[in-house]
Amino acid sequence: MTGQIHKFKVFDKNIVLDVNSGSVLEVDDLVYDVLDYYEKLGADDIIKQLEGKYEKAEILEALSEIEEIKGGHMIYTEADFFSAIKQIKGRQYVKALCLNVAHDCNLRCKYCFAAKGDYHGRRELMSKDVGRNAVDFLVEHSGNINNLEIDFFGGEPLMALDTVKEVVSYARNIEEKSGKKFHFTITTNAVLLNDETIDYLHENMDNIVLSLDGRKEVNDRIRVRADGSGSYDKIAANIKKMVTLREKEHKDYYVRGTFTNKNLDFAEDVFHMADLGFREISVEPVVGKEGDLLLADGDEQVIYHQYEKIAREYLRRRNSGKNPFRFYHFNVNIYHGPCIYKRLAACGAGREYLAVTPSGDIYPCHQFVGLDEFVMGNVFEKKLNENIIKRFKETHVFSKPECSGCWARFYCSGGCNANNYQINGDMNIPYDMTCKLQKKRIEIAIYLGIAGTKRDMKQVNTLC
DSSP: OOOOEEEEEETTEEEEEETTTOOEEEEOHHHHHHTTTTTTSOHHHHHHHHBTTBOHHHHHHHHHHHHHHHHTTSSSOOOOOHHHHHHHHHOOOOOEEEEEOEEOOSBOOTTOTTGGGTTTSOOEEOOHHHHHHHHHHHHHTOTTOOEEEEEEESSOGGGGHHHHHHHHHHHHHHHHHHTOEEEEEEEEOSTTOOHHHHHHHHHHOSEEEEEOOSSHHHHHHHSBBTTSOBOHHHHHHHHHHHHHHHHHTTOEEEEEEEEOTTOTTTHHHHHHHHHTTOOEEEEEEOOOSSOTTSOOTTHHHHHHHHHHHHHHHHHHHHHHOSSOOEEGGGOOOSSSOOOHHHHHHTTOBTTTEEEEOTTOEEESSGGGTTOGGGOOEETTTOOBOHHHHHHHHTOSGGGSHHHHTOTTHHHHTTSOHHHHHHHHSOTTSOOHHHHHHHHHHHHHHHHHHHTTOOSOOOOOOOOO
């Protein structure tokens, strides 16, 4: 693939990203302007384009600097991704399962993609037998992968806490015999947390995701109980207990919220959660095909401003040390990012990452649950639908026309396949709003990666 750069400004910096290699450079105004014409025009024509703004000697010096950087393989680098695409199509193992242990929920969040917990079906909890068979299925289909992941999801997974405990116990008991190491994550709305459950989750979960939408008035407008009452007071107190414990022992967690068109000032929700002492924060845009909470065309300009506001406050708090926080969407490591395989294939849904329902049915991920055409098998049968696997193997960033030439392709990997399918009816057509917001977040994340440092920036992708 031929060389491609993306140049952009964030606050006080001119930044250049080399798309294929991942190199990031901070440049002055002159080089930034010259790059508008470089590789399109010769030196004389570039001088004509910029005369009156810069001296000829300055332009020639900038061109010389660009040539030197290009010779160092930091911009306009070429790359061949054929072997990585071949690797995607050849890989055949499962390394992670999302166990929907509860198709039921004690909340009725108004934006819930899972139809308020039941996934458009009947309300049910996963039995211990299904849980154990899911673990066996994962071991059997994991090949030579040693580290396996199990995510407990719902609905509200704490409604099936007995099954969660059984799965953890069973997996731990077969680790030595199977030669595997299991890592567990749970996502909870925190309503059912108590001291005993907090201690159990803290001891057994590698990561804990806790749901809160921010300020009380924002949260209680959307995240309501079955009787319509708000949930903030209960869950904020419970989350504080869990976060205090996780922070003390430096264990992973996220406090995760969703913003809608009702709180386009969601930066205030991020700051509210940071002021509560939550350092790991994620606030996601609502996604869906219909509903009165969805984002509309034009909202992105307001949202861009919110991301900039979050970035400025992040830097201020980081420098002052008062209530600092990390924002999930800005956590892009420009020095040691994911390998090119992962950048092409995204989350691995339908291939390496699968979801299991309470009845044991297998889907590409939890967001495909309920779509009959995506049923891949059942944990009791231990077999998978090869046609669906093939479909996902052939869905990668270069199979998506709108993504294959996009500068952000190696950061978003073509977006969420489930969202693309549910909104556009095709996994290869990205959701436009997500694309816009993702690009803005990536630019700010890159800026934050170089803010306050003067060392040369370079990141070169390598194959796993």
